[in-house]
Amino acid sequence: MRARARCPAILLVVCTESAVAQWCATPIEMGHPGWRLAPVVAGPHNVPVVTDPLAAVNAPELAVLSAVAHGGDVEVQAITKALLAALEAIDERRARLYADFVLMMLPEAGRKHLEELMIAGTYEYQSGFARKYVAEGKAEGRAEALLLMLDARGIAVSEEARGRILGCAESARLDEWIQRAVTVESVDDLFS
Template sequence: MPTNEHETPLDLVRLDPSLPGWVQAAVLGDATPAFDHAELFDPNIRPSTYQGDALVVFRDKNKQAVHAIVFEIQRDRSLAKLASWKLYIGHLEARFGVQAALVVLVPDRATADWYDRQIAAQTGSGALLRPRFFIPADVPRILDERDAAAHPARALFADLCNLDEDDLNCDVDAEDVDEMFPAMVAALGQLDPSTWAFYDDEIRGRLPAAAQARWEAFVMTTAMGPRYRTELYNQIDATAEARGRAEGRAEGRAEGRAQAARLLLTLLEKRGVAVPAETRQLIMSCTDSDRLDLWFDRAFTATTAEDIVRAE
């Protein structure tokens, strides 16, 4: 049955198909051809029903294939994989006329060693494998916010590998986890809202309770905080739903505006933005829903209350 440990890295490959190439070059130290872009290839190996986890083709600026990678997430030990991996490699090499690498994420060294022994024992096989195995602990953390923003899938993959010590067999001190927060937020900021929410849940799910609380507190200090599944985000959703039910009723619209004003002030308080009394009164007395929405949008990034209520 698919698990998050299997599916999340593959979701990140779908987000950025060049991720396996980065793993091969940056994590495993292999020399790889220069390329212009990477694209996912159909993972179904026909005519049988075999399906690889992720097959990636790397192309140059003229769209010619220069490299290919079979990227597998292998959580257990399976002799059958030795045969299917050969199919995946052969399929890519025959289809595109390039050498294809086999890059496999396994949970621990013991699993990698087991596969190496099984492959070494296949002395009579006409098709030998040369997989490049790596474990989560091999992947270095990405702490630079600019790098994370430029390559969000790489940053999330690398830092998720370093989050859950028990499940992913990484050795990261509790204090070190907090150092990853800025880069992870920078990476999340490049994603669409539904994907933000998914990876926010994934990050929190891999953190122990104390670190979860620190993560949520950190996120709420950023302009992105209210976009996540925090209590404030839930309140905003509830307000939107209440506004929809009250549409067409004057009393409901008035209450919706008042609640929006209160949420706006709550957001500013959470972000530590001081609100003078006259500005607070201006916000609470506003009867223009569009203006309140504009102010609310500004509140995510504004550094002063005056920036929020400034004239157009």
């Protein structure tokens, strides 16, 4: 990374458990005289808990680390609400990257709560990013339900039709297809 970006690079280890964080902070002897790599470790022991949405907006990366490091804590609801406020305040590309990272790292309880806030509509979305994320999630769920229904009825779905269904982002059209799927004899009937 140092050679590619032509800038200083550090090894950052993000941990969700204190014992693992302590182990990861142990310096690594690299074999070359005087070269000892001491990773920078972010974990529950040194990442503050961010529950204030304004603080999260002012430091979105810290809100991300807080959600990862403390996502299993009793304050998970306040932590995830603060994180969503931070995601709303930044550009869509970073928000998607951060949301994916946090969802991947959170323990099940924290992940479920964050997904519920993002998808179930219990959070008042302010940005286009969040509204688009929710709409895409709902459309994706409808498309998957439609495919399951067709499969349960024994109706063959070609790769082309599968792509058309999964690629549809219009909830109204997907709802129409779902209603038709109850009576159609083939996937072609679904689209006509």
